[in-house]
Amino acid sequence: MNLLVLLKMVxxxxxxxxxxxxxxxxxxxxxxxxxxxxxxxxxxxxxxxxERMGGxxxxxxxxxxxxxxxxxxxxxxxxxxxxxxxxxxxxxLGTRALADLLSQVIADGHNLLPVDLILTGTQAIDxxxxxxxxxxxxxxxxxxxxxxxxxxxxxARRVASVVKEYPGGVRGRFEIDLPAVVxxxxxxxxxxxxxxxxxxxxxxxxxxxxxxxxxLADGGTVLAEVKSMSxxxxxxxxxxxxxxxxxxxxxxxxxxxxxGLV
Numbered sequence: 001m002n003l004l005v006l007l008k009m010v011x012x013x014x015x016x017x018x019x020x021x022x023x024x025x026x027x028x029x030x031x032x033x034x035x036x037x038x039x040x041x042x043x044x045x046x047x048x049x050x051e052r053m054g055g056x057x058x059x060x061x062x063x064x065x066x067x068x069x070x071x072x073x074x075x076x077x078x079x080x081x082x083x084x085x086x087x088x089x090x091x092x093l094g095t096r097a098l099a100d101l102l103s104q105v106i107a108d109g110h111n112l113l114p115v116d117l118i119l120t121g122t123q124a125i126d127x128x129x130x131x132x133x134x135x136x137x138x139x140x141x142x143x144x145x146x147x148x149x150x151x152x153x154x155x156a157r158r159v160a161s162v163v164k165e166y167p168g169g170v171r172g173r174f175e176i177d178l179p180a181v182v183x184x185x186x187x188x189x190x191x192x193x194x195x196x197x198x199x200x201x202x203x204x205x206x207x208x209x210x211x212x213x214x215x216l217a218d219g220g221t222v223l224a225e226v227k228s229m230s231x232x233x234x235x236x237x238x239x240x241x242x243x244x245x246x247x248x249x250x251x252x253x254x255x256x257x258x259x260g261l262v
Contacts, residue, residue: 001055001153003046004112006102006120006132009033009064013125031210033065035073038121044187045151047078053153056080058112060105062087063097068198068208076194076202083110087213095131097216103139104214115179119154122146122183133183143176146183153178169207186247216239 011017011026012034018027043059050057058081059074060069062066071082085105106112123130130146136146148164151173158178163171165185176182239255241248256262 001049001053001117001155002115003049003055003057004106004115004118005046005057005074005079006038006041006136007039007043007058007059007061007067007070008098008119008121008124008132009061009067009070010124010126014234019229023230024226025229028065031065033067035070036121038123038184038186040121040191042119042121042184042186043074043077043079044189044191045184046117047118047192048188049153050078050116050240053155055116055243058083060102060112061260062101062213063210065135071208072202072206073194073199076198077192081209082206083112083209083211086210087215091259095127095129096135099132099135100139101213101215103136104216105211106136108214110209110211114255116155117151117179118181119141119184120150120181121184122148130183133181140181142179142181144181144183145174145176148182149184149186150188151182151184166248175227205225 008187010033010162011028015032019025020027020028043095046057049055057079059071059079060083061071062085071084075082083105085101087101101148106115106118112203118136120136122133123217124132133146136142136145145162145164147165148162149165151160152162153160159175159177160182161178162174162176162182165171241251243251253262
């Protein structure tokens with residue numbers, strides 16, 4: 001199996017996020033970046049497939065802060081190749097432009113083809129549109145399925161059986177032709193931990209391949225523009241209800257009645 005995982009760096013929500021001076025986005029000069037959680041699950045699923053079926057695993061990401069750490073971590077976990085796209089300002093654009101860019105990088109050589117499965121996270125926290133996988137599949141002319149929680153390839157038949165998750169705990173099993181693009185909701189098990197010492201060893205013995213970004217036909221036009229962004233306003237409206245259960249329930253019913261809710 002030849003596997004390719006598309007990785008994306010997103011703002012680390014564990015850290016305090018600051019609004020840029022223009023009010024139209026985050027201040028990326030102070031924001032700490034981290035690997036998108038769903039992409040981390042896509043990487044784990046690919047590692048599980050490689051361990052079961054053999055083959056090669058490559059990871060591909062657009063240059064961003066802390067991306068080298070994420071790529072060397074992927075190598076330390078078991079990836080065979082790590083590629084970084086030097087995209088300049090394109091790295092700040094939307095999902096559609098990035099999908100177009102990555103699709104061209106995949107198709108333009110760099111020994112990424114042929115590939116049996118391209119895996120990426122279903123969605124990232126900085127866009128939530130879930131369009132990376134379907135857009136890449138469209139650009140490459142491949143079948144696509146997302147919100148997947150299990151992948152079982154059958155290379156002999158050139159198909160893969162996948163389990164797709166639906167709301168309400170419903171699951172569906174589908175068969176998809178290979179090669180294909182799969183959006184991973186969660187891997188079959190939590191992403192593995194890799195010791196820092198192993199990552200540092202990978203930094204000394206392995207390398208990240210840097211490729212230049214291709215020219216986008218439309219220049220990477222952004223279809224949706226953020227006009228303003230602000231933090232939630234702090235208010236003092238919360239009321240802590242104390243006392244016995246009877247007194248608390250009476251007060252709660254009184255509040256609801258005062259607001260015309262009951």
